[in-house]
Amino acid sequence: MSDTSSNPMREAIQSAISENPVILFMKGTPEAPACGFSARTVAVLESLDQPFAAVNILPDPMIRQELSGLSGWPTIPQLFVDGELVGGCDIVMEMYETGELQKLLGIDAAAPADVPAPPAANGEAAPLSIENLL
Amino acid sequence: MSVSPDELKDRIEAAIPGTRADVKGDGHHFEATVAGPAFAGLTRIAQHKLVYDVFGAELGDRIHALSLKITPTEA
Numbered sequence: 001m002s003d004t005s006s007n008p009m010r011e012a013i014q015s016a017i018s019e020n021p022v023i024l025f026m027k028g029t030p031e032a033p034a035c036g037f038s039a040r041t042v043a044v045l046e047s048l049d050q051p052f053a054a055v056n057i058l059p060d061p062m063i064r065q066e067l068s069g070l071s072g073w074p075t076i077p078q079l080f081v082d083g084e085l086v087g088g089c090d091i092v093m094e095m096y097e098t099g100e101l102q103k104l105l106g107i108d109a110a111a112p113a114d115v116p117a118p119p120a121a122n123g124e125a126a127p128l129s130i131e132n133l134l
Numbered sequence: 135m136s137v138s139p140d141e142l143k144d145r146i147e148a149a150i151p152g153t154r155a156d157v158k159g160d161g162h163h164f165e166a167t168v169a170g171p172a173f174a175g176l177t178r179i180a181q182h183k184l185v186y187d188v189f190g191a192e193l194g195d196r197i198h199a200l201s202l203k204i205t206p207t208e209a
Binding site: 037072073074075076085086087088089090091094095 | 178179182183186190191193194199200201202203
């Protein structure tokens, strides 16, 4: 990762990942997801009452390009916990169903195994816009 | 440009030895159930990357979405 010094977008993404213990890069916002995979991932996090930062990758194609360059992961959404890529929608759903996600997030594993419906947004997890980081 | 589920199945099985893939899709969005010994001992991230790498930059482009269910099997 020696070629990041002259790349402000990649640096901003890296900082966002480092500074937010739970951060989701998605299409759209938690309130208005623009893709079913992003919506399902948000629904899982909200069902666990897990606060998370969210970055909408749609406003600027560079965000997605640099994010995937950084993570080596081609698709959106991408969930990072403690600076590490956890995965996309499939992996998050699988880990939710097995309780591994709850464990990773430090949540009591008494959560239901059913896939949750998207709950109403409670406004507590203020979405982070990548624009604010630049 | 549409992609057939059979094309994805054939490419996954050809690229990852010993793997069996079952792919459904509408030409843009696909769901694949993939099983093989190549996935044993890998993290979920690494398992998915193994399949993603078969398609490279086509993912998100001509293959809009590929949902994966991966099962490692005994060698």
